[in-house]
Amino acid sequence: xxxxxxxxxxxxxxxxxxxxxxxxxxxxxxxxxxxxxxxxxxxxxxxxxxxxxxxxxxxxxxxxxxxxxxxxxxxxxxxxxxxxxxxxxxxxxxxxxxxxxxxxxxxxxxxxxxxxxxxxxxxxxxxxxxxxxxxxxxxxxxxxxxxxxxxxxxxxxxxxxxxxxxxxxxxxxxxxxxxxxxxxxxxxxxxxxxxxxxxxxxxxxxxxxxxxxxxxxxxxxxxxxxxxxxxxxxxxxxxxxxxxxxxxxxxxxxxxxxxxxxxxxxxxxxxxxxxxxxxxxxxxxxxxxxxxxxxxxxxxxxxxxxxxxxxxxxxxxxxxxxxxxxxxxxxxxxxxxxxxxxxxxxxxxxxxxxxxxxxxxxxxxxxxxxxxxxxxxxxxxxxxxxxxxxxxxxxxxxxxxxxxxxxxxxxxxxxxxxxxxxxxxxxxxxxxxxxxxxxx
Numbered sequence: 216x217x218x219x220x221x222x223x224x225x226x227x228x229x230x231x232x233x234x235x236x237x238x239x240x241x242x243x244x245x246x247x248x249x250x251x252x253x254x255x256x257x258x259x260x261x262x263x264x265x266x267x268x269x270x271x272x273x274x275x276x277x278x279x280x281x282x283x284x285x286x287x288x289x290x291x292x293x294x295x296x297x298x299x300x301x302x303x304x305x306x307x308x309x310x311x312x313x314x315x316x317x318x319x320x321x322x323x324x325x326x327x328x329x330x331x332x333x334x335x336x337x338x339x340x341x342x343x344x345x346x347x348x349x350x351x352x353x354x355x356x357x358x359x360x361x362x363x364x365x366x367x368x369x370x371x372x373x374x375x376x377x378x379x380x381x382x383x384x385x386x387x388x389x390x391x392x393x394x395x396x397x398x399x400x401x402x403x404x405x406x407x408x409x410x411x412x413x414x415x416x417x418x419x420x421x422x423x424x425x426x427x428x429x430x431x432x433x434x435x436x437x438x439x440x441x442x443x444x445x446x447x448x449x450x451x452x453x454x455x456x457x458x459x460x461x462x463x464x465x466x467x468x469x470x471x472x473x474x475x476x477x478x479x480x481x482x483x484x485x486x487x488x489x490x491x492x493x494x495x496x497x498x499x500x501x502x503x504x505x506x507x508x509x510x511x512x513x514x515x516x517x518x519x520x521x522x523x524x525x526x527x528x529x530x531x532x533x534x535x536x537x538x539x540x541x542x543x544x545x546x547x548x549x550x551x552x553x554x555x556x557x558x559x560x561x562x563x564x565x566x567x568x569x570x571x572x573x574x575x576x577x578x579x580x581x582x583x584x585x586x587x588x589x590x591x592x593x594x595x596x597x598x599x600x601x602x603x604x605x606x607x608x609x610x611x612x613x614x615x616x617x618x619x620x621x622x623x624x625x626x627x628x629x630x631x632x633x634x635x636x637x638x639x640x641x642x643x644x645x646x647x648x649x650x651x652x653x654x655x
Contacts, residue, residue: 216240221263227252239264240293265297269345273298276342281327283338285318303337358432359574367632370575375401375630375642382426382572385557386419387550391649395539396423396509398646400431401626402538403580404463404505408622409486409536411471412511413527414543415518420511424467427509430568431576435461435506438469446474447481447502450495458485461506471510472528479533486536510537524654527609534611538619539646542653575630584628586635594640595620601651610654623647 216239218228234251236242242250243264247257272294277284285302287294290313298318299305308326312319320338322330350363359366373381379397386393395410402408414420428434437446437457446456456478458466468474474482481502484491489505514526523542527534534540546554588594598620605612624643628635 216267218242220267221260223260239267243268243297244293262300265300268294268297269301270348273345276338276345278335278339278342281321283318283320283335285320287316287318290316290318302341303334306334308334358577361570361574363578366571366574366578369571370579370630370632375627378572378575378630382430382568383423385426386422387546387553389419389543391646391653392419392423392541392543394646395541395650396427397630398539398623398626399507399509400427400465400576401579401630402507402622403626403629404489404507406622406625407486407505407507408538408619408626409508410510411529411534411537411540412509412543413514413540414511415513415545418543418545420543421469424469424509424511427465428467431465431573433464434467435464436467436469446478447485447491448493448498448500450477450493450498453498453500455502458482458506459502459504462504463506465507465509468508468510470512472512479530483533483536508537524609527654529609531607531609531611534609535613535615538615538622539650540610540654541650579629579632582629582632584625584634588635588637588640590637590640594624594644597644598647601647605651610651612651620647 218231218237218239220239221242223231230251231237231242236245236250242261245261247254247261250257250260252260272287272289273285274288275284275286277286285298287298290298295313299311302318304311304318304320308322308330310321310323312321320334322334370378375397379393383393383396392412395412399408399410412420412423424436428436435457446458448455448459458478481491481493485502485504485506486508490501490503492501493499512528514520514523515528516526519526519542527540529537529540595617598616601612602614602616606614620643623646624635624639627642627646628639633639
């Protein structure tokens with residue numbers, strides 16, 4: 216870690232470097248008497264260095280009955296010395312054991328009362344300090360205005376199902392579509408679940424798109440011919456299109472089946488890897504743009520035939536880049552009348568949701584679930600059956616489904632700030648199977 220982290224003066228940094236001390240870690244492992252400064256200045260510098268290292272290294276402090284566990288991302292001599300100094304673990308009342316990135320602190324025999332009175336309050340104070348600092352850092356990094364712990368509590372209370380039922384309450388039917396959109400929103404730019412929604416006019420595609428753009432941030436709305444530059448780049452001038460500027464955004468693409476032919480190859484490269492190279496005439500450049508694509512389109516001829524799967528207006532190569540391709544249906548008579556009644560009394564104004572929903576999505580994308588499920592093999596066997604059945608169909612469910620199966624499950628777990636367990640895999644399968652079943 217560079218010395219600039221300590222906000223030292225240029226003179227102090229130069230003096231340290233002359234003495235062979237070039238990193239924060241070097242300061243943290245030394246005793247104050249080994250630094251080329253006054254006793255007080257050296258002690259403060261060492262303490263600051265240890266505070267920084269401990270705060271970056273400690274993942275969690277668990278306080279139990281007569282035991283404290285301090286879990287670190289790793290433990291080396293510098294981290295060990297820093298954590299012990301910051302938390303006061305070298306107190307004579309402590310018995311310390313280090314195992315698997317964890318400090319286990321218990322009172323020595325006969326020192327229980329003193330341990331509870333002296334040691335425990337100091338550790339509890341630092342637990343509060345570290346958690347508060349981490350929350351503030353998280354708010355800044357994720358662009359949050361609400362308290363992360365409140366967002367997490369809100370999310371766990373509602374769950375994945377509560378999200379899609381609340382956000383898409385005004386859309387009647389089409390539950391697979393609503394679950395699929397929610398899955399895409401909770402996927403990440405490194406592990407995206409790109410979604411294609413195919414349906415006739417008046418099948419709620421536009422309403423779903425409007426709800427997303429009105430209630431969530433970092434959204435890029437585009438059409439089949441958004442700009443004169445095309446969607447990615449103008450091959451003649453080098454002018455970049457909308458998707459090239461959509462890095463770390465959700466792209467809502469309307470009439471996706473009508474995108475310019477010159478953009479198709481670049482788009483599926485970006486959808487797969489977040490990067491593409493352009494070499495044409497005078498234009499030679501690399502474009503980096505990682506996004507989550509939610510594309511809508513009408514079926515061929517605007518209505519579905521007897522065999523809806525043949526009406527998907529995507530090339531096989533492009534279809535294979537979508538983790539989910541869902542079919543939407545026109546509203547049934549009761550739902551249509553219900554919609555008419557709502558529009559009659561309420562007009563076309565869209566329902567605005569609490570800021571909690573937008574910040575829920577932002578914060579959840581930073582959550583890293585663990586795989587704890589026991590039914591992974593069964594889940595993957597089912598996904599493989601889809602690949603064997605539909606690998607060469609217009610849905611193009613090919614070997615990429617292995618990646619999509621993971622991304623879909625992780626998105627669901629992320630939405631609930633949980634791990635990938637058996638229930639999550641069952642729900643992921645319900646979405647995957649539902650998206651396929653509608654085409655058969």
